[in-house]
Amino acid sequence: MREIVLGAAQMGPIQRADSRQAVVRRMIDLLEQAHGRGCTLVVYPELALTTFFPRWLMDWAEVDDWFEREMPNPATAPLFDRARALGVAISFGYAELTPEGRRFNTHILTDRQGAIVAKYRKVHLPGHSEHDPDRAFQHLEKRYFEPGDLGFPVWRLPADMGGAVAGMMICNDRRWPEAWRVLGLQGVELAILGYNTPSVNSQQGEEGLEKRLYHSELSVCAGAYQNATWAVAVAKAGDEDGHPLMGGSIIVDPDGFVVARAETEADELLVHACDMDATRFGKTTIFDFARHRRIEHYGRICGQTAATPPAG
C-alpha cells in the first residue's frame, strides 16, 4: 500500500474586507484539524487567500492588491511554519504576480517539510476580458490572468507521500478532458484541484445550484475514472459580499466514485486514506493506454482550437 491520508479543506467565504492574516488563521485551524485526523496532505481551494475578486471590474492598481509577489510571504509564512512543524504537506491556490509583472491563477504543492515542490498555473481561464453588461455579474478571469504557461506537469512525490504521481488543475480545468488526459498520459495517481464556482450562471440565471453541482461532480468523476486516478476537488464556498459560491467539495476514487463529500458551504474538512495502488487495476486493464488508444484518429484535438461544423 502506498498511502496518502488526504484532507480536503473546503473554505467558507472570504469577504472583501477580510485580511490575509485572518484567512491564514482559518487555514491553520483546518490544518490542525487535519493533522489530528492523521492527514499527510491538505488541499485548499483556488484563490484561497482572498475573495474571488474577478467578479469585479477594477483599476489595475487596485487589482494588484489581490496578488502575491512571493510565496511564502509574511502573511502566509505562519501557515508554512505550522505545516512544517506538523509534517503535513499543503496545496493551495493564489493570484501570482511575477517579478516581470505577469499575472497567473496559480496553485502550489509543498512536501511534508514545507518546501514548495510543485507549481501549476491555470490553463483554462473561463469568463471574459472586457466588462460584459449582459451578465448578472462579471467573471473577468481572462482580464486579470494570462493562461498558464507551464502546461499540465506531474510530480513524483517523496516516499513519505507514497511516492505518488501528483498533478494539479484549477477550477474550470476540471471540465476539460484534455487536462485530465495530459495528466493521465504521465501516469497521474492523484489529481489536485481547487475551485471558486459561482452558484449562479451569470449568463443563465435559472440554471440553478443543483445543476451546477452536478456538472462539477460529473466532470471530476469522469476524469478520475477515465484516467484511473484519485481526485480531490476543493471549493471556496458560501456568500462572498452578496455573491454565492457553491460548495460540493469531493474526494473521488480511481473508479470514479465519490468517497467523501462536503455537507456545508463553510470551512469543512474531508478526510480519506487514499491508496495509490488502487489506481493500478484501471491503468492496466480498460484504461491501459498503450493497448487501447488510437492516436492516429485524435489529430483534431491538437490540430485545431475551434469547432468546424460541416456546411449546412
Place this chain on the structure above:
Amino acid sequence: MREIVLGAAQMGPIQRADSRQAVVRRMIDLLEQAHGRGCTLVVYPELALTTFFPRWLMDWAEVDDWFEREMPNPATAPLFDRARALGVAISFGYAELTPEGRRFNTHILTDRQGAIVAKYRKVHLPGHSEHDPDRAFQHLEKRYFEPGDLGFPVWRLPADMGGAVAGMMICNDRRWPEAWRVLGLQGVELAILGYNTPSVNSQQGEEGLEKRLYHSELSVCAGAYQNATWAVAVAKAGDEDGHPLMGGSIIVDPDGFVVARAETEADELLVHACDMDATRFGKTTIFDFARHRRIEHYGRICGQTAATPPAG
C-alpha cells in the same frame, strides 16, 4: 427548433441459435412502435443482428458466419424496406466483412428514405486477441476486428432530420473522451452509440452490475455535457446463452442530463423529442472551444499512445 424525435431501441438478448430473420422481425416490431410514437430516427445496438460472438474463441471459418458481406442483404432488406415505407431513419451495428476480407465492428445510419448515408467502424476495440485462460469468459474483439480506419467523422443530416450534425461511436468508444472531442470539434449535435457490455467484468468478478452501469452512464453524460451534444446509448441486454449483458440504455441532453432510461433488459423503446438548437447554449458559452481551448498544452494526447510516468 430543429427537431429529431429519437427512438432508442434497446434489444433483449439474441441467442446463438437465433436466425438473422428472427432478429430482424424484432427490429421491425420496435420500428413500428417507434413510428407510432412519432419517431423520425431509431437507433439499435452494436452487433444488433447477432449474439455477442466475441465471447467465444472460434475457428475463422465459423467466425465468418457472424459477419455481413453486404448491407442491406437478404436478411436485413425487410427492415430497410419497412423503414423506407414509414419514413423513419435507422441506425444499427453489425459485423462487417469487406470484399478484401477485412473485418470491422461497424455501425451505419440511413436517411428517412432508407439510403445508407453514414458508416462508422469501431476505433476503440476492448479486450484481447488471444485466448486468455485467466478470464472468466473471453472478450476477443481485438482478434475478430481490426481497429476502425475511418476515424470519427460527422455528417450533416437532411432538413427532414433537423439538419443535425450526427456522429457515431460504438460501445467502448464512450469511455474515451478523445472520441467525443473529435466529434465535438466537428460540431456534433447528436452522438449515436450502440453497445453490448457484459454485466460482469471478466477480470474482476466482484465489480458488480451497478458499478458497470454507473461507468457507462458517467462516460456518456460527461461526453454529452463537455461537447454540448445530444447523445443516445443503446444496449443489447439480457442473458445470451448464459452470458448476461447489461441494459441501461439512455438518451442524454446537451447539458449532460439523462432524459430517458431503459427499465428492462428486454426489447424496449425509449422516445425523446430532441431539439438540436438546445446544443447552442453550451457550444457558445462554457464550451466555446475557439475561446477556451489551449491546444499548445495538449500535445501528449496526439503525440504519445502510452502513459509515461516519471521515474520513481
